[in-house]
Amino acid sequence: MNRQSTHLSMxxxxxxxxxxxxxxxxxxxxxxxxxxxxxxxxxxxxxxLERGNLPYELELTGEIIAxxxxxxxxxxxxxxxxxxVRLGDRVKRGQVLVQLDTNILAAKYAEAKAGLAAxxxxxxxxxxxxxNATTELKRIETLAKNGFVTQQxxxxxxxxxxxxxxxxxxxxxxxxxxxxxxxSAAAQISETAMTSPFDGMVESRSLDPGNVVSAGTPIxxxxxxxxxxxxxxxxxRHIGAVSEAMRSATPVVExxxxxxxxxxxxxxxxxxxxVLTANSRARIVEAEFVNDDNRLLPGMxxxxxxxxxxxxxxLLLPLVALVENSADKEDNGxxxxxxxxxxxxxxxxxxTEVRIGHRQGDRGEVLxxxxxxxxxxxxxQHLLRDGAKVQTTDGAKASADAPxxxxxxxxx
Numbered sequence: 001m002n003r004q005s006t007h008l009s010m011x012x013x014x015x016x017x018x019x020x021x022x023x024x025x026x027x028x029x030x031x032x033x034x035x036x037x038x039x040x041x042x043x044x045x046x047x048x049l050e051r052g053n054l055p056y057e058l059e060l061t062g063e064i065i066a067x068x069x070x071x072x073x074x075x076x077x078x079x080x081x082x083x084x085v086r087l088g089d090r091v092k093r094g095q096v097l098v099q100l101d102t103n104i105l106a107a108k109y110a111e112a113k114a115g116l117a118a119x120x121x122x123x124x125x126x127x128x129x130x131x132n133a134t135t136e137l138k139r140i141e142t143l144a145k146n147g148f149v150t151q152q153x154x155x156x157x158x159x160x161x162x163x164x165x166x167x168x169x170x171x172x173x174x175x176x177x178x179x180x181x182x183x184s185a186a187a188q189i190s191e192t193a194m195t196s197p198f199d200g201m202v203e204s205r206s207l208d209p210g211n212v213v214s215a216g217t218p219i220x221x222x223x224x225x226x227x228x229x230x231x232x233x234x235x236x237r238h239i240g241a242v243s244e245a246m247r248s249a250t251p252v253v254e255x256x257x258x259x260x261x262x263x264x265x266x267x268x269x270x271x272x273x274x275v276l277t278a279n280s281r282a283r284i285v286e287a288e289f290v291n292d293d294n295r296l297l298p299g300m301x302x303x304x305x306x307x308x309x310x311x312x313x314x315l316l317l318p319l320v321a322l323v324e325n326s327a328d329k330e331d332n333g334x335x336x337x338x339x340x341x342x343x344x345x346x347x348x349x350x351x352t353e354v355r356i357g358h359r360q361g362d363r364g365e366v367l368x369x370x371x372x373x374x375x376x377x378x379x380x381q382h383l384l385r386d387g388a389k390v391q392t393t394d395g396a397k398a399s400a401d402a403p404x405x406x407x408x409x410x411x412x
Contacts, residue, residue: 041391045379046344049372052316054365056241056308056358062232064257066298067288068198068224072097075191077214078104080207087205091196091222098219100192109185116178119171126164126171133157133164200224201294228289228296230255230267232304233282242272242285245308253287257302265289265296311358315366317341319359321378323351336367342377342384343370344392349377351386 078100085097140157143149203221207213230253234242245251246269255265267289276283287304289296324340337356342349354369370376377390384390 041347041389042349042383043380043393044342044344044349044377044384044390045393046375046377047318047321049315049317049366049370049374049376051313051372054311054314054316054358054360054363056245056311057360058234058238058242058306058308060232060234060304060306062230062255062287062302062304064296064298064300064302065229065231066223066225067227067229068200069203070197070222071218072194072196072220072222073216073218074098074100074194074213075215076100076188077212078192079212080209080219081192082209083205083207083219085202085205085220087202089202091200091202093196093198095196096193097196097202097222098194100194100213102189102192105185105189105192109182109189112178112181112185116175116182119175119178123168123171123175126168130161130164130168133161137161194219196222198222198224199226223298225294225297226291227267228265228291228298229270230287230289230302230304232285232287233277233280234285234306236276236281236283239283241308242283242306248309252307253289254305254307255287255289255296255302256304257296257300259300260295311365314357315370315372317354317356317364317366317370318376318378319362319364321376321381323381323384341370342381344375344377344390347389347391349381349384349386349388349390351384 080098081101082099083097084095084099085091091097137157137160140149140154144151144154200222203223205220207217207219213219242251250268253267253269255267256263257265267287269285270288271286273284321341322339323342325337338353339356340351340353343352344350352369352374355367357365357367359365377384379393380390
């Protein structure tokens with residue numbers, strides 16, 4: 001009984017497998033027949049190439065930085081007497097921002113002035129003694145010539161003159177020292193008033209009046225905000241185009257920031273680093289923007305367009321037509337690249353290599369590979385292979401022999 005059941009099951013399985021093989025074989029033959037008869041032209045859309053002007057622009061990103069920033073800190077220690085500004089206040093160059101207490105320094109200044117007065121009196125006294133000693137020496141020397149004084153008296157007079165002269169020199173040196181002390185005390189008093197080194201704004205305030213500070217302790221930070229400085233990097237492959245543009249004129253920089261998305265700020269390149277960065281192989285550039293209203297603030301990031309010039313009357317390629325491209329699609333600029341497009345020729349798609357120069361937006365400059373009469377396939381090109389039959393999407397046949405060819409293939 002078990003043998004019969006097993007034998008029956010094997011027969012059923014064999015029948016099912018035979019049915020499946022027959023079914024899939026028929027489907028395969030049907031598919032092959034359809035593929036053989038699929039000679040219909042592939043619908044595409046084409047455009048003709050046009051000539052026009054193409055602006056040379058680089059699209060980059062950068063950061064706004066402060067062109068100047070200073071820490072307001074005392075050069076001497078003391079107690080803060082007054083701070084005349086707060087966070088965000090505008091300041092002018094030379095404006096007094098912080099004042100230290102001057103009481104102790106004023107006393108030292110008065111002491112130095114008194115010392116100077118005493119030193120000047122000492123100079124006057126030493127000068128008089130030096131003059132008397134000099135006169136007495138001349139008198140003794142005259143008497144010595146006539147033999148009226150001894151040699152010992154002459155030597156004594158000479159020694160006295162030399163001592164008076166040395167005392168006079170010492171008194172003058174002490175007077176100079178006293179003058180220096182007065183100048184130092186006056187300088188210390190002047191250092192108690194801390195001023196802004198440039199026009200700008202108060203970035204931070206870390207201390208208040210009454211605090212005792214030592215030399216070098218930051219009290220305020222002041223930032224210059226006008227002009228605003230934009231720092232960005234130009235990749236190595238674009239440096240030649242930028243240098244060429246700067247030979248004729250200073251390139252214009254257009255900037256957009258998220259804080260004011262509808263506004264375009266215009267500036268110019270101010271300076272370029274003489275070397276490339278080691279990591280990114282790029283050249284650091286700084287551009288300046290008039291910022292009277294202080295809307296461009298340090299720390300903002302922005303998108304910029306660097307205008308390098310204009311290519312006039314060039315053949316323009318719609319970049320959407322590219323099926324192969326050696327350049328990054330997002331890399332607008334003047335770097336050359338090689339791509340491939342399909343052109344429609346005699347009812348067939350012809351894969352053509354094209355050398356592309358500058359790109360801007362959705363257009364690129366054709367350097368070689370295409371001419372003005374070419375019809376470029378811009379829709380359906382990714383479904384094509386070289387030599388595939390095509391027709392335009394308006395229903396018109398790509399060529400007069402396309403229907404005939406399709407009919408012959410269908411009959412086959």
